[in-house]
Amino acid sequence: MTITLTIDDQEVEVKEDATILEAAKKVGIDIPTLCYHPDLTEFGSCRVCVVENEESGDLLASCVTPVSDGMEISTNSAKARTARRTNLELLLANHPNECLTCDQNGMCELQDAAYNLGVTEVSFSGETTDYEVDDVGPSLKREPSKCILCGRCVRVCEEVQGVSALEFTERGFDSVVTTAFDMPQSEINCANCGQCATVCPTGAITEKSCVSKVWGALENEDKHVIVQTAPSIQATVGEEFGMEEGSIVTEKLAAALDKLGFDKIFSTDFAADLTIMEEGNEFIKRFQGDKHLPHITSCCPGWVKFCEHNYPDLIENLSSAKSPMSMFSAIAKSYYVEEMDLDEDELYVVGVMPCTAKKFEMNRDELIETGSETDAVITTRELVRMIKEVGLDFANLEGREYDDMMGTSTGAANIFGTTGGVAEASLRTVKEKLTGESLGRLNLGFEGINEAEIEIGDETVNVAIANGLSNAAEILDEVREGNSKYDFIEVMACPYGCVGGGGQPVPATDERKQKRGEGLKNMDGAKTIRKSHENPEILKLYDEFLGEPLGGESHHLLHTRYKERERN
Amino acid sequence: MACQCGNEEQNREEFLAPLRELLEDYESKEKYLIPILQDAQEEYGYLPKDVLREISGFLNLSFSQVYGVATFYSQFHLEPRGENIIRVCMGTACHVRGGEKILEKIKDELGIEDGGTTDDLHFTLESVACIGACGLAPVIMVNDDTHGRLTPEQVPEIIEEYK
Ligand code: SF4
Ligand code: SF4
Ligand code: FES
Numbered sequence: 001m002t003i004t005l006t007i008d009d010q011e012v013e014v015k016e017d018a019t020i021l022e023a024a025k026k027v028g029i030d031i032p033t034l035c036y037h038p039d040l041t042e043f044g045s046c047r048v049c050v051v052e053n054e055e056s057g058d059l060l061a062s063c064v065t066p067v068s069d070g071m072e073i074s075t076n077s078a079k080a081r082t083a084r085r086t087n088l089e090l091l092l093a094n095h096p097n098e099c100l101t102c103d104q105n106g107m108c109e110l111q112d113a114a115y116n117l118g119v120t121e122v123s124f125s126g127e128t129t130d131y132e133v134d135d136v137g138p139s140l141k142r143e144p145s146k147c148i149l150c151g152r153c154v155r156v157c158e159e160v161q162g163v164s165a166l167e168f169t170e171r172g173f174d175s176v177v178t179t180a181f182d183m184p185q186s187e188i189n190c191a192n193c194g195q196c197a198t199v200c201p202t203g204a205i206t207e208k209s210c211v212s213k214v215w216g217a218l219e220n221e222d223k224h225v226i227v228q229t230a231p232s233i234q235a236t237v238g239e240e241f242g243m244e245e246g247s248i249v250t251e252k253l254a255a256a257l258d259k260l261g262f263d264k265i266f267s268t269d270f271a272a273d274l275t276i277m278e279e280g281n282e283f284i285k286r287f288q289g290d291k292h293l294p295h296i297t298s299c300c301p302g303w304v305k306f307c308e309h310n311y312p313d314l315i316e317n318l319s320s321a322k323s324p325m326s327m328f329s330a331i332a333k334s335y336y337v338e339e340m341d342l343d344e345d346e347l348y349v350v351g352v353m354p355c356t357a358k359k360f361e362m363n364r365d366e367l368i369e370t371g372s373e374t375d376a377v378i379t380t381r382e383l384v385r386m387i388k389e390v391g392l393d394f395a396n397l398e399g400r401e402y403d404d405m406m407g408t409s410t411g412a413a414n415i416f417g418t419t420g421g422v423a424e425a426s427l428r429t430v431k432e433k434l435t436g437e438s439l440g441r442l443n444l445g446f447e448g449i450n451e452a453e454i455e456i457g458d459e460t461v462n463v464a465i466a467n468g469l470s471n472a473a474e475i476l477d478e479v480r481e482g483n484s485k486y487d488f489i490e491v492m493a494c495p496y497g498c499v500g501g502g503g504q505p506v507p508a509t510d511e512r513k514q515k516r517g518e519g520l521k522n523m524d525g526a527k528t529i530r531k532s533h534e535n536p537e538i539l540k541l542y543d544e545f546l547g548e549p550l551g552g553e554s555h556h557l558l559h560t561r562y563k564e565r566e567r568n
Numbered sequence: 569m570a571c572q573c574g575n576e577e578q579n580r581e582e583f584l585a586p587l588r589e590l591l592e593d594y595e596s597k598e599k600y601l602i603p604i605l606q607d608a609q610e611e612y613g614y615l616p617k618d619v620l621r622e623i624s625g626f627l628n629l630s631f632s633q634v635y636g637v638a639t640f641y642s643q644f645h646l647e648p649r650g651e652n653i654i655r656v657c658m659g660t661a662c663h664v665r666g667g668e669k670i671l672e673k674i675k676d677e678l679g680i681e682d683g684g685t686t687d688d689l690h691f692t693l694e695s696v697a698c699i700g701a702c703g704l705a706p707v708i709m710v711n712d713d714t715h716g717r718l719t720p721e722q723v724p725e726i727i728e729e730y731k
Contacts, residue, residue: 164630169639180624180635181617181646189630568621568631 005071020051020062020073031075032084032113034091034201035150036063039495039510040159043151047087048113052080059083085117091148093124095202102146104203107381107506110148113201131176135208137186138363139356139502140194144176146204153177153196153205160495162470163306165190177204180568186360189309189568191469193302193493194356194379194502207356207503210376211386217348217376218261224342226264227257228328228406229352231272232417232498233380235519236354239505240384241394245512246519251399256387257352258400267402268351269409271328272416272425274541275299276532278558279321280429281549287430287461287487292317294464294479294486297422299323301361302493302502304562306469311476312564320559322367324416325351325358328406330372330557335545336406344371351377354417354501357493366560379503408537411524418517419467419497420444423452423490427463429533431456441525446496446517447510449475467492467500580618586611587619591626598627601637605644614645650685650692652730654710659698661705666720670706671695673720677727690731 001016007024014023019042024031035046044064051062054072059080062073074080092114099105131144151168154177158164165188169178179188186192197205217225238249254265283295298304298318307314322330329349337347351358351374359377367373378386387394402408412428415421424442431439435457444450449471452463464486466472472491478484494500499516500508524530532538546554590607594600601623608619615638624634638644656662656671671693675681678691685692701707704716708726715726 164633167630167632167636169632169636171640178632180620180631188632568624 003067003069005067005069005073007073008075014067016067018067020060020065020067020071021049023067024051024062024073024075029075031062032116033063034109034113034148035152037152037155037199037509040152040155040199043155046091046148046150048084048091048117050080050083050087051075052077081117085119088113088117088119089122089124092119092122093126094128095148096128096145098146102203103141103206103209104146108203109201109507127173129173129176131178132182134182134184136184137192137208138359139192139208140185140190140197140205141208142178142185142205144178144204146202147177148202148204149175149177150201151177152199152201156195156199160468160470161191161193161195161306161493162473163189163191166196189566191302191306191309191493192357192360192502193469195494197356197502198500198504198506198508201507207379207382208359209382210359210378211382213376214350214378214386217350220348222346223348224263224340224346225261225348225350226266226332226336227262227350227352228266228268228271228325228332229253229257230268230325230354230358230417230498231409231414231421231520232354232501232504232516233352233383234414235417235499235516235523236504237380237384238395239512240380241387243395244515246515246517248519248523249394251401252394252397254402255397255400256392256394259392259397260386260390262350264403264406265400266328266332266406267409267413268324268328268353269413269416270406270535270537271324271331272299272413273410273532273535273538274327274331274558275321275324275416275422276412276425276429277538277542277549278327278554279319280426280433280532282319282321283426283488284430284434285550287459294484294489295319297426297490298562299416299422300357300492300494300498301364302355302357303469303472303491305357305360305565306472306493307476307491308562308565309567310473311480314476314479315562315564317479318562320561322558322560323358323361324413325353325374325377326361326367326372326560327558329367329374330370331406331541333372334557335541338545339405348375350375352380352383353377354380354498354504355494356502358503364560366562372557380501380505381503384505405537408535410532410535411527411530412532413535414520414523414527417498418520419446419492419495420450420465420490421497421520422492423463423465423488425532427454427461427488428531430461432531432533438531446514461488462486463488463490465490467497468495469493583616584618584622587622591623594626596627598629601627601629601634602641605634605638609644614648617646620646648685648689650689652690652711653692653694654708655694655696655699656708657697657699657701657706658695659702659705661698661702662707665705667706669720670708670718670723673723674708674727677724691727 002013003016004013010027012023033049035043042064044061049062050059052074134142234250238247257265296317362374362377412425428439450465454461462485496513500513624631682695707716
C-alpha cells in the first residue's frame with residue numbers, strides 16, 4: 001500500500017511503512033541526521049532530524065516517524081531549523097572543542113552537521129563529562145568524552161556482529177557507552193573488527209594509530225622498509241581523494257607509497273595467492289581424509305578471535321594457514337631477506353590493511369614467538385592521512401607497477417578483499433588440482449549468508465559464506481549441533497568482507513561497500529591470470545625456497561595456532 | 569582437605585556456588601535477567617564482577633549488556649554495601665528544614681561521601697528523594713528505623729546505636 005504526503009510543497013508517494021526521512025530522500029530533500037544509520041535499526045535519540053508537521057506545528061524526528069496519508073511536512077520552516085540547531089547545540093555543549101587535533105577531523109559527521117546547520121556558537125554551557133581514554137589495546141582507541149550517545153556502535157555490535165562489546169551504561173546525564181566495568185575493549189570479548197569505528201559519527205572510536213611509528217621507520221636510515229597493501233585497499237583508497245566508489249587505483253596506490261619513501265612496494269594479494277596454495281591443499285587433505293570438516297577459513301583476525309571466544313570447540317576446524325598479511329611478513333623475513341642479502345633486523349614490514357583487527361593479529365604471541373610478525377599495520381584511513389600530510393595529488397598521480405618478487409597477484413587474490421572471495425579463490429585451485437577442470441564464476445551475492453554447491457569429480461563440496469559475525473554464528477551453531485551439511489565455510493567479520501573493514505573510509509554504508517566489492521570482482525574478471533597456482537612469483541617461491549605446499553618449510557613459516565579465550 | 573589458599577580456581581568455584589544454585593531455578597532466557605540480578609544481590613549483598621560475568625554466560629548475553637542493565641537501575645549495587653544503610657532524605661520538606669546539614673554531619677562522622685561505604689563495611693550512606701515522612705523533617709532512615717526531627721548534634725548518638 002502506498003500513501004501520499006507533501007514535503008516542502010512537493011507531493012511524494014511512498015510505501016505506508018516509510019519514514020518521513022525516507023520519503024524526503026525520495027524527492028531529493030536531504031534532512032540532516034546523526035544517530036540514524038541506513039543499515040541499522042531505527043533509534044531516534046539525537047533529534048537533529050526534526051521537521052515540522054505543518055498542520056499541528058509539532059516537531060517530529062523524521063528518521064523514526066512513519067508517514068501518514070495527507071501529511072504536510074516542512075523540513076525547512078524557521079521552527080524546524082531552529083529546533084535542529086538547538087538540539088545540536090545541546091549536544092555540542094557537552095562535547096570537547098578539539099576538532100583541530102581530533103583523529104576524525106575532516107571526516108566527522110558531527111563537524112559536518114554543525115557546519116550544515118549553521119551553528120556559529122554554542123549558546124548553552126553547563127556540566128560536562130570527562131572520561132578516560134581507552135587506548136590500551138592494539139586495535140582501537142575509545143574516547144567516551146567525544147561520544148554523543150547516538151548508539152550506532154552499540155547497534156552495529158549487537159545487530160550485525162552479535163558481540164555487544166559496547167553498551168549503554170548508567171543513566172541520565174551519567175549515561176556512557178562503554179564496556180562492562182569500563183574494562184579496556186581489548187580485554188573483553190571484542191573481536192577488534194572496528195565496525196564501531198566505521199559507524200561512529202564522531203571521533204569517539206577510531207583505530208589506534210601507527211602513523212608515527214611508520215614515519216619513524218621511514219626516516220630511519222638503518223631500516224629497509226617494505227610495504228604490503230591488502231587486496232581491498234586498491235578499491236577503497238581513491239574515495240578519499242574524490243574518486244568514485246569502487247574505483248580501482250592499484251597503480252596510483254603503488255605510486256603514492258613510493259613517494260612516501262617505502263623501499264619496495266609489494267602486495268598482500270601476492271600472499272593471498274600463497275594462502276590459497278596452502279589452504280587449498282589443506283582442504284583437499286581434510287576433504288579426502290574426512291577430518292575436521294567443515295574446513296573454516298582463518299584469514300580474518302576478527303573472525304578468528306570471535307571463534308576463540310565463542311566457539312573454542314571449533315578451533316580445530318579453522319585452517320591453520322596464516323592470513324595473507326602474516327604469510328607475507330614470514331616470507332619477507334626469510335626469503336626476501338635472503339634474496340636481498342639484508343640483516344634480519346634491518347627489515348621493517350608495514351601492512352596497509354582495511355582492518356583494525358590486523359593490528360591485533362600482528363601482535364599475536366604465536367606470530368611474535370617465531371619472529372615472523374608484521375612490524376606495523378596502518379589502516380586505509382591512516383594511509384590517507386599520510387598521503388595528505390605530504391600533499392600528494394593522489395587522483396592525478398602517474399601510476400607505477402608493484403615491485404617484483406612479491407608484487408604479482410592473480411584475480412583469485414584480488415577478490416580476497418570481498419566476501420566470498422576466499423572461498424571462490426580456494427576452490428578454483430582445489431577443483432583444478434583434483435580434476436584438471438576449471439571452476440566457473442560463482443557469482444555469489446554480497447549480503448548475509450551465501451551458499452554454493454561445487455561439483456568436483458563425482459563429489460559435491462558444500463560451501464557456505466558468511467559475512468558479519470552474527471551470520472557466522474548462525475552457521476556455526478548448526479555445525480556445533482551436528483546438522484550442518486557444509487564442507488567449506490568462509491567467514492569474514494565485516495559486512496561485505498574487507499571492503500567493509502573497520503579501517504576503511506567513513507562513513508560506511510552497505511551501498512558504498514557493494515560498489516567496492518564489485519570493483520574487485522571486475523578486477524578479477526579482467527585479469528589474464530586468475531588462479532593462484534598460476535602466479536609465476538608463487539611458483540618460483542615454491543621452486544626456489546619453500547618446496548611443496550604443506551611441506552616442512554611451508555608448514556614452519558606459513559601455518560599457525562589459535563587459542564581458547566574466555567567467553568566474556 | 570588442607571588449606572587451599574592461592575588455589576584461585578577453587579576459591580572462585582566456592583564463591584560462585586550460591587549463584588549456581590540460585591540459577592537452577594531459572595531457564596536461560598533474557599527476560600529473567602532482572603529477577604536473577606535481584607536474587608543474586610540478595611545473596612551476595614551486592615553484585616560482584618564475577619557474579620555478573622557468570623550471569624551473562626548463563627543468559628547468553630554479553631558481559632557489557634548485563635553491566636548496562638545493572639548500572640541502569642539504582643536498586644542494584646556493584647560495590648559491597650555496609651551492614652547498615654543510612655538513607656538521608658533530601659525531599660523538599662527535609663531540604664527546607666536542614667537535611668543538607670544532617671547529611672554533612674554524617675559524612676564527617678563516618679568519613680565517607682554520599683553513596684560511599686566505610687572501610688569496615690559497617691555503614692553505607694545514601695541521600696534519597698522523599699521517603700514520605702515529611703512531618704518528621706529532617707528525617708533519616710537507618711535500615712528500617714526512622715529517626716526524625718533531627719539536629720546535627722544528634723547524629724553521633726544515632727550512629728553509635730548501630731556500631
Ligand atoms: S561511541 Fe560513537 S557510535 Fe558509539 S554511541 Fe558514541 S558517538 Fe555513537
Ligand atoms: S573482514 Fe577483513 S577487515 Fe573485517 S575484520 Fe576480517 S580481515 Fe579485518
Ligand atoms: S537522526 Fe533522527 S533522531 Fe537522530
